[in-house]
Amino acid sequence: MKTFTKLALASALSLGLAAPAFAEGLFAPNLTYRTGPFASTGIPLMDGQKDYMTLLNERDGGIGGVMINFEECETGYSTEKGVECYERTKADAIVTQPWSTGITLQVLPKTNTDMIPILAPGYGFSPMANGKVFQWAFNPPVSYWDGASMIMQYLSGGDMGSLSGKKVVLLHLDHPFGKEPIPVLEAMAEAYGFELKLVPVGLKEMQNQSAQWLQIRRERPDYVVMWGWGAMNASAIAEAVKTKFPMENFVGVWWAGHDADLKQVGADGKGYKSISWSMPQPDSPLMADVKKYVIDAGKSTVEDPNSVFYQRGLVISMFLAEAISVAQAEFGVAEINAEQLRWGLENLNITDERLAELGMTGMVPPFSTSCSNHTGHSGAWMLEWDGEKFVKASDLLMPDAEFIAPLEEANSLEYAEANAPWPMNEACN
Template sequence: MIRRLKLLIGAAAFAMGAQASFAAEPIRFALCYDLTKAYTFVTPQFAQAAKDYAALTNLRGGIEGTPVEIIVQDHGNEPQRGIECYERVKGQALTVDLLSTPVSRAVLPRAMKDGEVMIQAMVGRGDAVDGEVFKWVFPLGPTYWGQAANIVGHFKKQSGGNLKGKKIAFLYIDYPFGQEPIPVMQELQKREGFELQLFPYPLPGNDQTSAWSQLRRFQPDLIVHWAFSAMHVVAAKEAKRNGIPLDRVVSVNWLNDVDIANIGAEAAKGIRRATPVVSGTDHPTIKAILQELYDKGKGNGDRKLVSDIYYGLGLATYATIFEGARLALKSEKAPLTAEKMRKGLESILNFDAGGLQPALTVTGKDHGGGGKTRIEMWDGTKWVPQSDWSAEYADLVWSTVKQHSGEFAKSAGK
């Protein structure tokens, strides 16, 4: 009887404590996203994942007992609207996430000047991983320079450690996003002795005929494809038309299950991609989200999107951000400020979100977390890992980062 009474008292005390902590002001994270124009192939999944993870976190008692709130607004991929969104939310939210390269570049100087934590996952300036220059900007993932290096590193391992005599085609949308890896690819050509040819195609990416005709004549051993959304579908059709097997193609991370469905599950067999997160729904956090939210009608979007790789990328990003907030609360105590949040993020050590991503270690020097990716292949029904997590040619990647961040620091008068 006494033991039962103690248990009841303990449960009541826990409930009162949870209520008291949730009476406090929530920690807010702002998502100023392009929900209507260019980035709609990825922003719904990111926003849905962030809101779902916040809901799951709140069901489990919040971050160190403090509730979480996600603010989502649309900037339509317009820099001025992005600046306006940033100005609206910066006083309310602990972090601001733009998920657009033009908007991120427009807002970055303001965030740096204001001392506001800006999240820049998979977009914006590649050199922003340099925390010594970009003190308030956190990419929290690999650069495109790093992804290109990792793909070449994987191919080298596949080729027995020697790329001399190999032919690598770099196929890309002729736009800053597609052009960004070229200097790294050219430097790797010098180091490794492979033959490199560039095959650009124009925006919006639906006419790749000329690039693939030239590529066919080159007869590459590997095709590194830098594109997104429907460009992958066009590329797959062109590869088939030109008699080039898809198992020679490795894409940047922007290749998802929607693209595979549009190519055709069987037709896409063999195609590969680089990825900074695991695929599918066989993960404890995603299973918990499905069971505790979607099975109870409390999800924040289409259940089908939960299996999408972009949802997983958004989930990993916000798991990492929440971990930074947890560390900040443990060491600095509430209320959190931008300075405390920055220090929390820079305290992240070997955080893999329960296996959702490679272990990230974020420091004052490295705001990317290590730059690891792995290669996956579509086998006709699912994505199958082809490599371990790795970050290849780190010296080259960081020398490229430092070159660009140094130019920024000089132009900014630092």
């Protein structure tokens, strides 16, 4: 097809004719996990991602007149399978979407030579925010370190000094993802005088956390912060209810805010909170179009289109679509390559005005990326379970950039040194 397109274009130009509109399509594979212990949370996210691209293909004829091939490669959240998926898809891909911090860390060095951008919205390795060091990695709109900062600011009521003398338990998956907030939380504990206790949950313990919650009862913490995923979250919430831990003092990262996990405990979960950089908007113009062109047309497998995770999946694919569109405009070509998409991801400008144009007002805070800032640090809201659904429980919270930026700088440079020789973007200030 590529050869035919080039020949057709050359022939048209030699004859002085307009070039025919042959489009190869843009290959944007997604490393999904619809199976395995994390499937319950993976499925609605993957449904949302896929449905947004289906909407663009069905309603708009793709992006810039080019259809999007959003092929899925199933990993089951296995790092080994994720790397296999990356190797299998990288030849034609303009992006890789690892969907696991473990997979992201394995793929990260490869992208320097393969020159394929990593898009890891709200996950991955937090120092990837430093675009000078991590030229090919992007984790908009906020990092895990941003999330930890916003959670602690919320718990402190805006006065971090008020946490002095308090005890905080980090209940976390014993996996690269679950360990991500530890460096910033340890630094905050030292700076602000609170005690941090780490309570890991092994992959085999996710559905039986009696030992962890016995430890939590003994520790008698003021707050429990959960960095959980998949089956771990539902079990932790059930154990918190069972042990009568005050739910208003139990806060999860954005991957621990799945509607279905709270519906299992219903009113008993009232007060549980989750930080979130996305907010469902069931009555938005976008959702009306998704219903018309995708769901009602029988092109979706979603069960609850109003859920936090499904609509977050829509937002995630919007990031990719916007980067593609920005790159197309900058380079004057519809069928952009991976390097051009990297430029697009580095020049996102998701304003309130643009969100309104997309029919997504209120679904994500505005943010922008740059050469040096590959995250955007958009901020997030605190959501609270009211016994039936998640509702917004705060104004927009913002991470403490002055506290986090030095840690990002130090850790990114440490990573580069440990993986030397590591190419830097010296043109990026």
